[in-house]
Every structure is written in structure tokens, then in C-alpha cells.
Amino acid sequence: MADFRGLGFDPVPGDPGAVAEAARRCVAAATRLREVRAPGEIPEWAGPSAQAHAERAGRAVTGLAATPEAMDAAAGVLEGWAGTLVAHHRRAEELDVRAGAARRAVVDAEDDVERAATEAQFSPAGAGNLAAARTRLAHRRQDLDRVLTEARDLERLHATEASRVAGRLTALGDGTPLPSAPDFRGLATRLESFSAAGRELGVTVARTPVAPVTPPPGAVSAFAAALGGR
Numbered sequence: 481m482a483d484f485r486g487l488g489f490d491p492v493p494g495d496p497g498a499v500a501e502a503a504r505r506c507v508a509a510a511t512r513l514r515e516v517r518a519p520g521e522i523p524e525w526a527g528p529s530a531q532a533h534a535e536r537a538g539r540a541v542t543g544l545a546a547t548p549e550a551m552d553a554a555a556g557v558l559e560g561w562a563g564t565l566v567a568h569h570r571r572a573e574e575l576d577v578r579a580g581a582a583r584r585a586v587v588d589a590e591d592d593v594e595r596a597a598t599e600a601q602f603s604p605a606g607a608g609n610l611a612a613a614r615t616r617l618a619h620r621r622q623d624l625d626r627v628l629t630e631a632r633d634l635e636r637l638h639a640t641e642a643s644r645v646a647g648r649l650t651a652l653g654d655g656t657p658l659p660s661a662p663d664f665r666g667l668a669t670r671l672e673s674f675s676a677a678g679r680e681l682g683v684t685v686a687r688t689p690v691a692p693v694t695p696p697p698g699a700v701s702a703f704a705a706a707l708g709g710r
Contacts, residue, residue, distance in 0.1 A: 486577060486580030486581075491632070492565065496566045496569065497562075499562040502558050503556075504555070506558065510551035510555070513551070561645045575634065585623065586624055588620075589616050593617050596609045
């Protein structure tokens with residue numbers, strides 16, 4: 481993560497590389513889920529228990545049918561957010577350089593004021609130099625304030641964009657949760673560094689647009705393995 485010492489704060493939280501990796505894992509998860517197939521027809525001699533299990537597994541596969549498309553859509557959103565993060569990071573780095581220079585100028589101006597004040601104590605002529613030094617210090621502080629204001633503006637823009645992207649991720653699917661959805665707490669922890677937008681991915685993958693069903697173990701493993709959750 482970037483260390484914005486000049487600004488004194490990080491106006492653009494989020495790791496572009498981590499977001500891009502999340503997008504790649506979404507694509508991989510979609511590919512794996514498309515490989516999940518409904519069980520073949522169970523012969524009558526297999527018994528009602530086997531038939532019931534096969535029917536439930538079939539319903540689960542049907543329930544997962546729209547999920548690969550949602551994962552592909554999530555990948556597209558995350559890829560776009562990764563690009564935005566790169567642009568915002570570059571802007572923040574430029575502001576950080578300017579802020580560092582402005583802070584050093586303020587320190588130098590403060591030293592000038594201190595020296596001028598000492599001289600003014602021993603020479604009446606030093607009063608003019610002291611006034612000029614104080615004026616320069618005020619200007620240097622204004623320069624720093626302007627850079628910090630630009631950084632705060634970028635921070636607000638960044639937060640707005642992150643919320644917008646998070647909303648797009650949240651909108652994938654109809655919001656109906658699986659009653660026996662896999663535990664995505666580990667995944668959510670990994671996504672915390674991806675910004676608010678990335679964290680919404682954990683919600684997206686736990687949805688289905690059809691009647692709630694319990695997914696087969698293989699499908700749950702595909703979610704977790706492809707996305708890095710354990």
C-alpha cells in the first residue's frame with residue numbers, strides 16, 4: 481500500500497493489483513461453475529433416497545445456472561474499478577509529492593520567521609524583515625492548504641466512485657440469499673484491501689436468482705477455491 485507521508489493520509493484506499501486478481505478469480509469461478517453438471521437419471525432400483533438426492537442436486541445446479549454470468553459481470557466491474565484505482569493512485573502520488581515540497585517550504589519559512597524575530601529583538605531595523613518573513617510563511621501555509629484541499633476532493637471522488645461500483649456489484653442478482661450459502665467470511669477478509677467495492681463481491685456470489693436451494697458440495701468448493709476463500 482502507498483505511504484502518503486506528504487499528505488498525511490491515504491485519499492485513495494484500495495489495491496489495484498488485488499482488485500484485478502479478484503476479477504481474474506471471478507472469471508475462473510464462472511468457468512468452474514459452468515462445468516457443474518446435473519446428475520444423470522437415477523434408475524428405479526436405486527431407491528427413493530438416491531432419487532431424492534439426485535433431484536435436490538439437480539435443483540441446485542439449476543439454481544446456479546445464472547451465477548456464472550453474474551460472476552463474469554462482477555469481473556467486468558472489478559476490472560473497471562482496478563483501472564480507476566490506478567488513475568486515482570497516480571493523482572494521489574502527484575499530490576503527495578507537491579504536499580511534501582509544500583511542507584518543507586513551510587518549515588523553512590517558519591525557521592526564517594524565528595531568525596527574523598531574534599534579529600528584531602536586537603535591531604529596530606529587523607522589524608521589516610520579520611513582517612516579510614511572516615508574510616512568506618502565510619503564503620507557504622496557503623500553498624500547503626491548497627494541495628491538501630485537492631487531496632480531500634480526490635478522496636471524496638474516490639469514495640463516491642467506490643460506492644457506485646459497490647452498488648453495481650450489489651445489484652447483480654436479485655438479492656435472494658441461499659439458505660445454506662457457503663461461509664464467505666474468509667473471502668470478505670481477503671477483500672477488505674480491495675476497497676468497499678471489492679467487499680460487495682462476497683455478497684454477490686452468495687445469491688441466486690431462482691428458488692432457494694442447497695448447492696451441492698462441488699459447487700461450494702468451486703466458489704471458495706476459485707475466489708481464494710477457505
